[in-house]
Amino acid sequence: MEYARILEDLIQKGVRIFKVELLLDVKAEFKSATAAKILKGLKEKYSVLFTLPDLSSDGLDEDNCEYRFFLEGDIVLQALKELMDGLVTNECGIDTYFIQEVLMDDIDAAVGIYNLEQVGNGKEMAYNDSVAGQEENKNTKADSVRIDIAKLNILSNLAAELVTCKAQVVQVLNMFKSLRVADKDIQAVIDFFEKGTSQLERISFDLQEQITQLRMFPIKTVFRKIPRIVRDLAVKCGKEIELDIKGEDTELDKTVLEQISDPLVHLVRNCVDHGIEAAEERTANGKPAKGRITIKAYTEGDIVYLEVEDDGRGIDVGKIKEKILENRLASKEEIEMMDEGQIMDYIFRPGFSTAETVSEISGRGVGMDVVRRNISLVKGNIKIESKKGYGTKFIIQIPLTVAIVKSLMVFACGRLYLVPIDKVVETFKVKTSNIRTVNNKKIVSWNGEIVPIFSLGEMLGLEAKYDDEHLYTVVVQYRSSKVGIIVNRLLGEQEAVVKPLDKYIGMVEGIMGATILGDGKVVLMLEPVGLIDRIAG
Structure with a gap:
């Protein structure tokens, strides 16, 4: 009998299901006994379908700090909460509890790893008569391993490095494609290389996605x-x-x-x-x-x-x-x-x-x-x-994850920089003649708003060289307002694997970290709010 299938069948029949999740203190003793007392209290007033793990089974793991009770019926949440408050108050070693009505989309998350566990060896689950008679499936065991987070960090870093290598391969491909090749054999090689690069991009993306899920x-x-x-x-x-x-x-x-x-x-x-x-x-x-x-x-x-x-x-x-x-x-x-x-x-x-x-x-x-x-x-x-x-x-x-950052690459004062895309509101071209100075502060009109602007060179303490007639302004979100950052050129979006610098040079306000581009150049990832704080005092 599969737990998820039981819940799915009942919900399809219009039965309301509620999950009470009990979290116990890691240092508490007799955790299973405490959970059993809570179960007894719930059974006195409600119909309990089953518990995860099954409290009626032998050899319960006393290191387990989480128990889930599944109830059925038209339950008033406030009444259930008041009952649980009373039960929890009388017991020691309980951190907290959560109550949730289980909907069809919530079944997998509600059951968790127990979804793959089946009842076997002739032992019955403690479930209500309303689910009796359901077909039992073959006994299977959920396979799982515990991994040291340090090892997972190493794996994440390797996957991130793969993204950098992918960027290098893409850059080489673009260099080949920019050449005008008359030889059909060489062109065929370039086409084959392009297909392989596309596959590498897909695999590296899937790998990063799966590793991200492991860290969640x-x-x-x-x-x-x-x-x-x-x-x-x-x-x-x-x-x-x-x-x-x-x-x-x-x-x-x-x-x-x-x-x-x-x-x-x-x-x-x-x-x-x-x-x-x-x-x-x-x-x-x-x-x-x-x-x-x-x-x-x-x-x-x-x-x-x-x-x-x-x-x-x-x-x-x-x-x-x-x-x-x-x-x-x-x-x-x-x-x-x-x-x-x-x-x-x-x-x-x-x-x-x-x-x-x-x-x-x-x-x-x-x-x-x-x-x-x-x-x-x-x-x-x-x-x-x-x-x-x-x-x-x-x-x-x-x-969701901080491993890879989508960013906007900009060029200012002869150097490349990256700005996180999620901080960018909009970019636009501006004539130097349209930049005004009011109270020693530069401003520009943008979408009917007056936006204060700063040159990226000045923000970083560099000599700002903006001799071009047209410049580019990157509008970023600053607190609850908008601020413009002037740069020479916009070079498009880039996926960046950001490495923190605090271990080497300490925390620098306005600098999130650094990344390595496909051609081996080291580029700083900027943190706009910190930069603006620095120059605004």
Whole structure:
């Protein structure tokens, strides 16, 4: 009997299926016994189809920290959550739990590796009568191995090097194709070479895709510690807070997961301490006494979105303006020209805070520069949406993997540079006569907007040589606004295997790393936000 098939048949018949996933502390003792107690409590009120792993089997692995309970019926989620809260409170060694209604598209992820495991040796699974009588398949065993992450990193690096070699082969092919060859035999060789190159491109792409999948881990490994943090901080602050977590099965590269863990925790602490109001203040404003924090993860294309949202007091833009003026970060005239997004972006400035008192728990603004810096290290971005009196939402955008970066190659001051494509908004040609200077700042008109511009040479401390009548402007996203970067030429898109330089020269603001082109040239990968920060002060 196959687990996935059982769920598929029931869902097709209109039966609602719910998964309760229990995550236990790695150091906890008697993990299977704890899971069995939770199962007993669930059975008293609900119809449990089966558990993964099967708690009725012998020889359960006590190192297993994850148990899944599959329930059927028209279950009210809030009632199930309240029951689980009571069961979890009475047990030690439980990190957290997740509840999810299983839809047809969720079956494979819900069952996981157990999808390939069958029931055998005459032992029955603990499933409900509603699935009894299903046809049993042959006993098979899921084959899996544990791989040291260091070995996986080596494999990823080798696959990345293959991309560089592929670029070299493509460059040689283009050199051959540029020649005017009259000899038919030589032309036939070039055609054959082109076919082989196309096959190499396909294989290297497939290899990179498969290795990327190997490095992916569900984000619930980061989410699992959030409920305890919220619960402890809520008690400390004297607040009632409900936590809602969605999309815990969303996957990210392991190195990315490790990097975003601390920023995510910091955002959650901010929501508890400064976002959610006290119960008295909430009820006075017509809100429920219990605040709500929602953490959501989902994937769109090759980007993973993480959202941390609270229904608290929101960010006071007026206070931010006062602090900007107080710290002399901008003039009153400049502030009046900014939209709310640009103003709220100031909370990511080092040391900027609107908190009247410093809290040991958090401070909205204190440490937020570190949050943005950590996210930028994995080529991510963070933005804020907030409405005073209604709440705040932090939206983090992170690429699925950081191994290979799609980039735009540019030429400036006699050198080649790469700019990540995801940071580029648009490129356009501009006449030098159309560049204006206002208050010692260069600006240009773009799509009806006035955009500040900087020459890439000046940003890098080089002697800027722009004698051409026409130059190219690369418009990049800077915080919540747009900024133009002037270069001599645009040379097209390039897949780049970026190697960090911090091990050799330390962290350099505005430089993401370096890559080797097909002809052996070393080219720097730029980080536009850091570059603009440097020149803007």
